[in-house]
Amino acid sequence: MRTELIDALLELLARESEGFDVHRFAQDLAERATVLVPARDAGVLVSFPAEPAEIAAGTGTARDLVRLQLELGEGPAPECLHSGSSGNGPWPRFSAACTEAGYSSVHTLPIDADGEIFGALCLFDVGGNTHPVGPRLAHAAALRLAHQRDLHQLGVRLRHLQTALDSRVVIEQAKGMLAERHKIGVDTAFEGLRRYARDHNQRVADLARAIVRVATRCGRTISDG
Numbered sequence: 001m002r003t004e005l006i007d008a009l010l011e012l013l014a015r016e017s018e019g020f021d022v023h024r025f026a027q028d029l030a031e032r033a034t035v036l037v038p039a040r041d042a043g044v045l046v047s048f049p050a051e052p053a054e055i056a057a058g059t060g061t062a063r064d065l066v067r068l069q070l071e072l073g074e075g076p077a078p079e080c081l082h083s084g085s086s087g088n089g090p091w092p093r094f095s096a097a098c099t100e101a102g103y104s105s106v107h108t109l110p111i112d113a114d115g116e117i118f119g120a121l122c123l124f125d126v127g128g129n130t131h132p133v134g135p136r137l138a139h140a141a142a143l144r145l146a147h148q149r150d151l152h153q154l155g156v157r158l159r160h161l162q163t164a165l166d167s168r169v170v171i172e173q174a175k176g177m178l179a180e181r182h183k184i185g186v187d188t189a190f191e192g193l194r195r196y197a198r199d200h201n202q203r204v205a206d207l208a209r210a211i212v213r214v215a216t217r218c219g220r221t222i223s224d225g
Contacts, residue, residue, distance in 0.1 A: 043066035043124070049149055077108060111138045
């Protein structure tokens with residue numbers, strides 16, 4: 001069991017960053033938990049910056065029970081996601097659904113690392129004395145999600161910087177074209193560009209792109225002629 005646990009933890013931590021699929025990751029976590037904890041079924045709730053809504057995964061009917069908790073706004077998984085603790089309920093509708101599905105118990109763990117909560121791991125009908133395995137799996141999953149979150153945020157910042165750089169370049173091009181065409185200074189050209197954009201409720205960068213596009217097209221037409 002110790003070797004299997006180590007292998008599972010390493011697998012969770014060593015996922016490829018390129019093309020990372022958080023849905024597949026959550027499902028793998030649930031499947032591993034049922035074997036290693038062990039539990040009859042496992043459900044996973046994950047909140048991830050790149051996704052518009054919380055992700056539910058699980059084995060058996062556990063995934064449906066995680067989704068039900070989100071729909072009802074009650075249960076240990078959403079409680080865990082928002083506070084870091086599953087609390088003690090009561091959750092009458094969720095409890096009734098568990099009973100109807102044939103589960104007698106649910107043990108919920110936060111998927112957290114360094115005070116950050118990424119979701120919850122719900123273990124249904126846990127057997128044996130291997131509870132320590134669950135927290136280790138949840139913690140490893142949180143570390144991997146934190147790493148992927150950081151990569152995602154870095155990518156967003158880099159895209160914003162690239163957009164800002166592209167905008168600056170095209171504005172400089174438009175300033176130069178206007179200055180040359182109207183025989184004015186580049187500062188005067190920029191003031192005129194900014195004033196026209198403001199008066200017509202346009203972004204300066206969008207107006208600059210239009211100017212460059214038209215000037216480039218006209219230049220090609222004259223050259224072709």
